[in-house]
Amino acid sequence: MRHLKAFGRILLGLLRELSDESAYQRHLRSHGRTHSPGEWRHFCEHRLRLKYSRPKCC
Amino acid sequence: MKRILGHAAWAAVAVAAAFFLGGIAVDRGEPVNSMWLVLAAVCTYLVGFRFYAKFIAAKVMILDNDRATPAERLRNGIDFEPTNKWIVFGHHFAAIAGPGPLVGPTLAAQFGYLPGTLWIILGAVIGGAVQDFVILFCSMRRDGKSLGAMAREEIGRVGGVTALLTVLLIMIILLAVIALVVVNALKGSPWGTFTIAATMPIAIFMGLYLRYWRPGKVLECSVLGFLLVVLAIFGGQWVAESPSWAPVFTLSGMALAIAVIIYGFFASALPVWLLLAPRDYLSTFVKLGVVFMLAIGILLVRPQLELPAFTRFVDGDGPIFAGKIFPFCFITIACGAISGFHSLISSGTTPKIIAKEWHAWPVGYGAMLLESFVGIMAMIAACVLQPGVFFAVNSPAGIVGSTPEAAVATITSWGFPVTVAEMEQLAKDVGESTLFARTGGAPSLALGMAHIFAKSGGGQAILGFWYHFAIMFEALFILTIIDAGTRVGRFMLQDLLGSVCKPLGRTSWLPGVIGASAAIVLAWGYFLVQGVLDPLGGINSLWPLFGIANQLLAAVALCVATTILVKMHRAKYMWITSIPLAWLVTVTFTAASQKIFSPVPRIGFLAQARALEAALASGQIPAAKIAETQHRIFNERLDAVMCGIFLVLVATILIDSIRVWWGILRGTREARVNESAFVLSRLKAEEI
Numbered sequence: 028m029r030h031l032k033a034f035g036r037i038l039l040g041l042l043r044e045l046s047d048e049s050a051y052q053r054h055l056r057s058h059g060r061t062h063s064p065g066e067w068r069h070f071c072e073h074r075l076r077l078k079y080s081r082p083k084c085c
Numbered sequence: 086m087k088r089i090l091g092h093a094a095w096a097a098v099a100v101a102a103a104f105f106l107g108g109i110a111v112d113r114g115e116p117v118n119s120m121w122l123v124l125a126a127v128c129t130y131l132v133g134f135r136f137y138a139k140f141i142a143a144k145v146m147i148l149d150n151d152r153a154t155p156a157e158r159l160r161n162g163i164d165f166e167p168t169n170k171w172i173v174f175g176h177h178f179a180a181i182a183g184p185g186p187l188v189g190p191t192l193a194a195q196f197g198y199l200p201g202t203l204w205i206i207l208g209a210v211i212g213g214a215v216q217d218f219v220i221l222f223c224s225m226r227r228d229g230k231s232l233g234a235m236a237r238e239e240i241g242r243v244g245g246v247t248a249l250l251t252v253l254l255i256m257i258i259l260l261a262v263i264a265l266v267v268v269n270a271l272k273g274s275p276w277g278t279f280t281i282a283a284t285m286p287i288a289i290f291m292g293l294y295l296r297y298w299r300p301g302k303v304l305e306c307s308v309l310g311f312l313l314v315v316l317a318i319f320g321g322q323w324v325a326e327s328p329s330w331a332p333v334f335t336l337s338g339m340a341l342a343i344a345v346i347i348y349g350f351f352a353s354a355l356p357v358w359l360l361l362a363p364r365d366y367l368s369t370f371v372k373l374g375v376v377f378m379l380a381i382g383i384l385l386v387r388p389q390l391e392l393p394a395f396t397r398f399v400d401g402d403g404p405i406f407a408g409k410i411f412p413f414c415f416i417t418i419a420c421g422a423i424s425g426f427h428s429l430i431s432s433g434t435t436p437k438i439i440a441k442e443w444h445a446w447p448v449g450y451g452a453m454l455l456e457s458f459v460g461i462m463a464m465i466a467a468c469v470l471q472p473g474v475f476f477a478v479n480s481p482a483g484i485v486g487s488t489p490e491a492a493v494a495t496i497t498s499w500g501f502p503v504t505v506a507e508m509e510q511l512a513k514d515v516g517e518s519t520l521f522a523r524t525g526g527a528p529s530l531a532l533g534m535a536h537i538f539a540k541s542g543g544g545q546a547i548l549g550f551w552y553h554f555a556i557m558f559e560a561l562f563i564l565t566i567i568d569a570g571t572r573v574g575r576f577m578l579q580d581l582l583g584s585v586c587k588p589l590g591r592t593s594w595l596p597g598v599i600g601a602s603a604a605i606v607l608a609w610g611y612f613l614v615q616g617v618l619d620p621l622g623g624i625n626s627l628w629p630l631f632g633i634a635n636q637l638l639a640a641v642a643l644c645v646a647t648t649i650l651v652k653m654h655r656a657k658y659m660w661i662t663s664i665p666l667a668w669l670v671t672v673t674f675t676a677a678s679q680k681i682f683s684p685v686p687r688i689g690f691l692a693q694a695r696a697l698e699a700a701l702a703s704g705q706i707p708a709a710k711i712a713e714t715q716h717r718i719f720n721e722r723l724d725a726v727m728c729g730i731f732l733v734l735v736a737t738i739l740i741d742s743i744r745v746w747w748g749i750l751r752g753t754r755e756a757r758v759n760e761s762a763f764v765l766s767r768l769k770a771e772e773i
Binding site for chain 1: 161162163164166168169171172175176179180181182183184185256259295297300301303304307357361362369370419420424426427429430433565566569570572573576631635
């Protein structure tokens with residue numbers, strides 16, 4: 028059961044990482060801000076600009 | 086005692102690997118179960134991971150968990166962040182998994198299951214995974230620098246410029262060839278076309294949802310997007326059965342090519358949050374989910390392989406692409422065994438989020454083994470089809486004949502019996518009007534996957550749903566690569582043009598954005614249209630070009646890796662990267678020179694141009710086809726020039742690298758390593 032829980036935690040962590048939700052939480056923490064639509068848009072601009080300046084794999 | 090048991094267990098795994106590999110290699114004349122391939126692959130991966138990769142980690146690169154990684158040293162909460170190793174593993178795998186390992190093995194199955202399977206397994210263990218691992222290590226020790234930056238620093242300016250040029254050229258060919266795969270899969274298929282068309286408004290809806298309605302709720306939005314896509318698959322079935330709507334979504338290859346080109350332009354020029362990003366989230370989750378489902382399906386069904394170990398096409402006369410096993414099997418499989426593109430990912434996001442140096446072992450080496458396993462699954466999915474069906478789907482009309490009767494007669498004469506009735510029934514089962522000449526690999530892969538999924542649950546009744554689900558899965562992430570690739574190409578071009586005319590370099594200046602997007606789209610669009618017009622299906626000329634370019638990029642990465650090993654005074658271990666490099670150079674040079682100079686028109690671009698010229702001169706070409714033939718002659722020569730450029734690029738970087746190695750080994754050149762300074766890691770286990 029403990030292993031299953033750990034696996035679930037990692038899976039959820041992976042999904043949050045792939046969806047940039049973890050990166051957003053880190054962004055809020057490191058800048059000492061709280062979530063707001065404007066903050067999300069501000070984060071997205073920086074994050075997505077970096078993300079899509081590199082080619083995707085074939 | 087524990088140690089002895091451990092040794093005994095690993096010895097058993099090694100014996101099992103040899104047994105299963107030997108089993109598929111020597112077995113002849115009797116049906117082989119797919120589990121032989123699965124077990125041969127898994128056991129070989131385990132041995133490679135535990136012994137070879139660990140040897141590289143411990144003895145060659147000397148990974149050190151006391152040394153702080155860039156994620157710890159440069160931690161900024163955004164790009165640089167120490168992350169749990171299994172999350173990094175999943176992230177890295179999601180980034181490297183593309184359509185290459187799915188399509189390449191499917192096409193290479195024309196030689197039979199054996200050559201491709203052996204190369205996917207051994208190529209990954211000895212070459213592909215080593216490349217990914219060593220480049221990840223090098224980038225990790227250089228603050229997460231890119232491959233181009235490392236090439237410039239370690240080899241010199243020539244190496245750096247060559248790496249940049251290579252990336253731009255490979256992207257143009259890559260985008261063209263994967264767009265062709267989508268076009269061929271959707272040609273004349275209202276069900277598939279509607280489903281894929283529907284993903285665009287769904288992605289825009291997701292973009293608006295994330296931006297204005299529920300900002301930050303990406304997972305929730307992706308679940309909603311997935312449900313809508315599944316709904317679109319059912320909608321596609323309704324469209325295909327509707328007498329008024331079916332013709333609207335029944336498009337020719339050329340119409341689809343134009344649609345994809347227009348889509349690529351808008352996706353590149355529109356704000357990234359509106360279309361590209363939500364589509365990317367969706368396609369990443371669907372991709373991981375389907376790969377997992379396919380693995381479960383294969384384990385549940387354990388299908389029998391219907392294709393033989395070797396087909397008669399080992400002689401080089403295959404209908405899907407021409408050329409012998411060496412070198413064409415290797416450049417066709419490409420990403421399933423070694424992929425140059427992975428070096429861009431290994432020197433991209435991944436080195437910036439690795440918490441401890443030893444995590445590079447499962448992430449760099451392990452993720453490539455998993456990618457190789459995806460290639461094995463694609464090979465299995467292709468080989469579960471009856472050989473006659475496999476060749477009927479994948480052979481272009483220019484080879485087997487344009488009528489169903491002619492096609493089945495040709496394919497049956499090759500020793501792979503198939504009937505028109507059989508093909509018609511299969512097409513009806515999956516909701517298509519025909520499955521003849523659906524080249525590109527995607528339809529046959531979707532058929533194989535649909536068979537496996539249907540046998541896992543639901544039966545033949547839902548074969549059509551699974552077929553279109555698989556087509557949706559392939560097209561969804563191929564189109565994501567097209568829009569992201571066009572955007573990156575645009576940035577590269579604007580960067581280049583910016584040095585000539587400053588405003589052109591500004592990514593926010595609208596005329597510059599539109600001009601650069603159009604230039605990139607036209608570049609890959611030209612090759613796409615060339616593929617659509619090619620009577621041999623386009624894959625015959627474009628896929629080898631893509632394979633050569635991809636393997637060339639891998640050669641560039643291995644040159645950088647070998648140079649760094651030599652500079653680190655690990656010259657005695659330089660064989661680890663230089664053996665795969667030597668192999669790649671041999672394969673790339675042989676393939677490229679055959680594609681340019683072979684006297685066989687189906688292989689050599691120049692021979693094909695000469696054959697077409699001769700046909701024109703002797704008046705064999707009808708007047709209506711003269712202009713088209715002249716275009717084809719130009720295109721064949723253009724492909725030859727592209728191949729020649731690739732050869733020059735690989736030769737340039739290789740000579741430049743050898744010059745550096747020679748200088749260091751002779752002591753006439755300083756072996757200066759450009760690693761960042763050692764900083765003691767203070768990261769605690771509970772933090773990651």
